[in-house]
Amino acid sequence: MNSVERDQIRNRILTRRKDSKKIKAKLSAKFGFENYVSFADFIDARLTFMDLGLSDQAIAKLEEGNIKRSLGLLNKLNDESGDASTTSGRHIEIKSSISYESQCRFLLKRLRDFHSLTDYLLHFFDLVTLSPYWFFVPAQALYELGHQYNLFKSSTTGTPKTNKENKNVEKQMVLPTRNIIWDELQQYRYFDFETLRNKVHSEIDANECHRPFVSPQLKLSFMEYDELDQAARHS
Numbered sequence: 001m002n003s004v005e006r007d008q009i010r011n012r013i014l015t016r017r018k019d020s021k022k023i024k025a026k027l028s029a030k031f032g033f034e035n036y037v038s039f040a041d042f043i044d045a046r047l048t049f050m051d052l053g054l055s056d057q058a059i060a061k062l063e064e065g066n067i068k069r070s071l072g073l074l075n076k077l078n079d080e081s082g083d084a085s086t087t088s089g090r091h092i093e094i095k096s097s098i099s100y101e102s103q104c105r106f107l108l109k110r111l112r113d114f115h116s117l118t119d120y121l122l123h124f125f126d127l128v129t130l131s132p133y134w135f136f137v138p139a140q141a142l143y144e145l146g147h148q149y150n151l152f153k154s155s156t157t158g159t160p161k162t163n164k165e166n167k168n169v170e171k172q173m174v175l176p177t178r179n180i181i182w183d184e185l186q187q188y189r190y191f192d193f194e195t196l197r198n199k200v201h202s203e204i205d206a207n208e209c210h211r212p213f214v215s216p217q218l219k220l221s222f223m224e225y226d227e228l229d230q231a232a233r234h235s
Contacts, residue, residue: 001043001044001047006043006044006047006130007130009047009048009050009051010047010127010128010130012051013047013050013051013127014100014127014128036066036067036070036193037070037193038192038193039132039134039191039192039193042063042123042125042132043125043130043132045063045066046059046063046098046125046132047130049062049063050098050127056096056098059096059098060096063096063123064083064094064096067094067121067123068083068084068094070193070197071193071196071197071200072197072201073085073086073092073200074086074087076091077091080112080115080116081115081116081117082094082115082117084121086200086201087201088201088202088203088204089118089203089204090118090119090200090204091116091117091118091119092117092118092119092120092121092200093112093115093117093119093120093121093139094120094121094123095108095109095120095121095122095123096122096123096124096125097122097124097125097175098124098125098127099124099125099126099127099128100127100128101128102128103176104126104128104129104176104177104178105174105175105176105177106122106124106133106174106175106177107172107173107174107175108122108172108173108174108175109170109172110170110172111142111143111146111152111170111171111172111173112170112171113139113143113171117139118138118139118204119136119137119138119139119200120135120136120137120138120139120142121134121135121136121200122134122135122136122137123135124175126177133189134189134190134191134196135185135188135189135190136188136190136196136199136200137185137188138188138205141188145181145184145185146171146173149180149181151173151174151175151181152171152172152173153171153172153173153174
């Protein structure tokens with residue numbers, strides 16, 4: 001695709017979303033995007049999927065397989081080791097998020113810090129600017145970032161009260177751009193597929209581990225985290 005074609009598709013997607021039109025599309029076809037050689041391929045595939053009217057969840061599922069093939073990742077070892085693995089011993093969780101607004105924010109759902117993960121492969125897409133963002137973040141670093149800035153929220157399952165004593169509950173966080181949190185993530189950002197592929201298959205650093213994360217705040221309950229977050233917002 002060239003820049004004009006991409007702009008045309010982007011405008012159709014934004015208009016369709018604004019008008020709240022529902023479009024059906026079959027998921028059986030491969031659409032010709034089975035392997036990504038560059039991030040430009042990712043943009044073209046993402047725009048094609050969105051232009052077909054696929055939901056964000058359906059797109060993420062299609063792209064997960066494409067990403068694993070493109071990066072040469074192996075299947076997960078078990079249900080608690082993420083979405084993919086490598087021969088170097090990495091257990092990787094793949095997360096996707098799309099931003100449709102000029103005030104760009106990305107949402108990460110179903111974060112399971114009680115699983116045995118070494119890394120998160122985050123791929124974000126800003127539709128307004130047609131910008132892809134790829135991060136390969138050590139799981140420990142992402143969890144610490146979430147706790148440091150009180151980003152974690154209870155999952156949509158249950159409430160802070162019912163989850164108070166549940167240490168194995170899924171979490172979610174919102175990552176806004178253009179702030180200190182986004183700035184800290186930049187050290188884990190990758191700008192080309194080859195460099196990302198090399199990192200994904202590299203040996204695990206001594207500071208990385210499979211152990212589930214233990215909060216430095218002694219695992220405050222979600223109710224207490226929410227109270228801290230509200231206090232921070234009104235301070």
